[in-house]
Amino acid sequence: MSQLVLDGAAARRRRIASVIRRDFFALRRDPPRMIDMVFWPTAELVLWGLVSMYLQQNRVHIAVAMLLGAVLLWQVLHRAQGEVTFGFLFDVWSRNLLNVFVSPLSTLEYVAGLVLASVVKVTATIGVMSVLAFTLYGFGVLTIGPGLVPFMAVLMIMGWALGIVAIACVIRFGQSAQIVAFILVFVFQPFAAVFYPLSVLPGPVQAVAALVPASHVFEGCAGSWPAAASRGTGWPQPRCSTSGTSRARSPSCSTRSATPGRGASCRSSARRSRRPS
Numbered sequence: 001m002s003q004l005v006l007d008g009a010a011a012r013r014r015r016i017a018s019v020i021r022r023d024f025f026a027l028r029r030d031p032p033r034m035i036d037m038v039f040w041p042t043a044e045l046v047l048w049g050l051v052s053m054y055l056q057q058n059r060v061h062i063a064v065a066m067l068l069g070a071v072l073l074w075q076v077l078h079r080a081q082g083e084v085t086f087g088f089l090f091d092v093w094s095r096n097l098l099n100v101f102v103s104p105l106s107t108l109e110y111v112a113g114l115v116l117a118s119v120v121k122v123t124a125t126i127g128v129m130s131v132l133a134f135t136l137y138g139f140g141v142l143t144i145g146p147g148l149v150p151f152m153a154v155l156m157i158m159g160w161a162l163g164i165v166a167i168a169c170v171i172r173f174g175q176s177a178q179i180v181a182f183i184l185v186f187v188f189q190p191f192a193a194v195f196y197p198l199s200v201l202p203g204p205v206q207a208v209a210a211l212v213p214a215s216h217v218f219e220g221c222a223g224s225w226p227a228a229a230s231r232g233t234g235w236p237q238p239r240c241s242t243s244g245t246s247r248a249r250s251p252s253c254s255t256r257s258a259t260p261g262r263g264a265s266c267r268s269s270a271r272r273s274r275r276p277s
Helices: 009-028 031-057 064-093 097-101 107-137 141-173 175-192 203-209 213-229 260-274
Strands: none
Touching (some): 009 031, 064 097, 064 175, 141 213
């Protein structure tokens, strides 16, 4: 008798591992899906990074670290939900779901396999985004410290829960409910306060947002990113103003720039301002 049919912890582990291997075999044969894992998160990172740099250059007081950190952590929630849901939907689209459940695989083992496969794929996506954020903007996600671990854990668990809810909707209402898989996580985005503080929401909405686990994560990050940035990574770079008739030293030049070249230009501007005309 096949060991996959037997009961016991070892047999369950084998069946869960089979779901994970099957998911990665399907991923390897589907290049557009691999591109989707990297392209959209990268596009969002570059977009918000450029927006934050534009605001910084126009003297809008905003931390690049706060925006980029929010984008990275939002992708943890978004991809965790998406990978679990789409792992199931690919079985639906390929008409493979019946074949899966005529096997000795239980529902719990199937969901566990989808969840564990999503951990690997989300980790790979966030790793690529973190390298790009550090390369393009000098932002290091690890500067937040040990608090990053529980933050990401809460977001992953919430994403898995939303993914299971989306799967349940498809099973209950049929393929016409597939739209839930695409929009469910975005229904919670306004209440999660991803890119703004929770205090800007109206009072009744704040009460609803307090029930969303992700809102507590992003509120905690709102205080952690500036603290991390003040240690040398991710804070907006100071600029020197030489416009106008006066060349007095700009207050922004009083802070040492994290970029050597720009720091040198600040000192050079300050020396020129002390020269007699």
